Amino acid sequence: MFRKDRGGCRMRDAEGLGPPPTGFALLPWLLMGLGALSHLLQGETPNPWIGGIGLLLFNSLYVFIAFRAFDRNTREARSTRFALVLLGLLTVGLAAGYGGNWLLFFPLLGLATGALVRGRGLGFTGLGLSALAGVVGGARDGWGAVDIAYGTFLSTMVTAAILSLSEAVRELRATREELARAAVEKERLRFSRDLHDLLGHTLSVIVVKAEAARRLAHRDLGAALGQVSDIESVGRQALTEIREAVTGYREGSLTLELDRARDLLSAAGIDAVVRQAGPPLDPQAAALLGWVVRESATNVVRHSRAARCEIEVTGAAGQTRLVITDDGCGAGPGAAGSGLQGLAERLAAAGGSLTSGPAPHSGFRVTAVLPGTPMADSDGGDRPGHDAAASRPPSGRS
Template identity: 70%
Template structure:
């Protein structure tokens, strides 16, 4: 509910792209973060170079294929689209087959390819399947290592499970952090848009009404000046008061501290209608209203009266406020004969903005031709009863008197 509560909100800083920048978070991680772990295969490479590995050609091709697949997989693991692509899953399956074949054939330092395979699996797999896959991979690594190393196979199995689980946990946390940052940027962007919308609505409603009143009172002062200077001076004094009040309200709208009183708006409406030659009738009955409700109804009174003064050509305008313990209804009716197109509901920024404001507060606004001609604006809102503290009887209608 714009302009009803005191706020001290800080508009987020915007970057060159127009989006908010909560922090300088640096570059997101990539496959380069997992490349140093390839050093775990240096033992197999050393044995191959020193000629201590049988069938060196097959072993060399196997080592080259494993490293190539590892690099391919880890560089595709940091983007959701490529991570979930079929080609990535196929490459991971080929790695598993290749690792099983090399470790069965050579054992020894080649067994450390299983923890490397675990790193690749942890980088790609997310969600519920990860636990079953990590456990199955560890059992496979331990079983193959058992035939080569005996009880030392426990180290291979544990290293495989640990590398899979830790890698998946760290990268999942990194993804969550990036998503939270993106969500915070989106919230900051929406906060800026919301504040801009509130400001534009407040200025429209404030200036549209105020300028209309100033124009009407200036015309009245011009008409009265030749024959009744005292009455003209009263109108000029009202123009000064309206101008000063407008300056105050604009400052409050800019800072988001504006609060309004429905009685004040009704007084202003009575004065504006009278100056425009429209006979006003203002009636208010029911229980006292919460400040937020009064602010919204005050905006409706402003917009409706501004339209009556500017467009309707009316001679009479009736404003009524009726509130119960559950709902409050405001009705502004005139007997104007202006074409309907000048006040078509929802076509102006004011009526449209008020409709959105009331809808956000659980209320509604209707505007259109009255059953007896003229134009009618009706607004309804839910209310929260306020302790009257000795105020008027809620059931007693109150005729609000104004200065003529």
């Protein structure tokens, strides 16, 4: 079978399984009772009114059970179980009273039982029902009861096995589709976070450098042109990073992000102090901490109105800590809550943590901690003990 997806393309309907089975799948087996109906119509059955009423009740109960057997809630309802018990009593009564073709109602009872019963009790139920069919059949039909008992057991177990397998396959299919949807949502979330981090930082750099170029244009054209050149470089780099984010191959570099953060803060007129100590980091830790540096530096420029920002990375065996502190108004990184929240989720998934809040004396502080053993960084490693400071330009902060 085929169905259309949301984009209008045709695709197979879940591995070609088609719609789930319903009670109609069990109705053709009622033809096994045609022999009893034929004897009843030909007047070969004593007390035909009793037989006719019994046949009508049997078919009604069987149809009722068949259409309630394919839904777990209705299958396990008391009314359905009670109907199965009534069907069993009616089958015993009709088979014991008339024998012959009426004994075929036992395999039909096995079909109904197999459609309802699941789990460990199925085997005992099937054996017990077969034994009952054998006893009643033996009393009415001698050794022919062996076929009735075997047919009853076979119909019970095969029906239960087929329906259980069908349900298991459909549950697995539904689980796989749910996992696929979750994977799509996860990728959408990754992409939205990457775009937020990339564009937020890049646009902030462009705005800051454009303001610097405007301030310098009337008194230092060369410096202004240098800022414009930086804007061009930042724009080209942003295009590359966005393409990498779309393909999912972008990895952050802590060293590169520290350099960019220093440049951004300096261009905004904020004293930037960057300290690193300890061995180089593994690529995953460097990438995660690089995102934290990028987001936090962008937020300092946007929201803090700070004069100084310190970024400190310290690594030791088993743990790496990144602390970013500014002396602004205290609303710095916290003003971009969605960005820091997304980063906190990323670090938590890697076994780390990210906290943010007011600094002890003034300003705002972001602290990121990652477990793991430091090792060579993918970009060649961060220099331990590196300490750099960029002073504000004479014109003051933007």
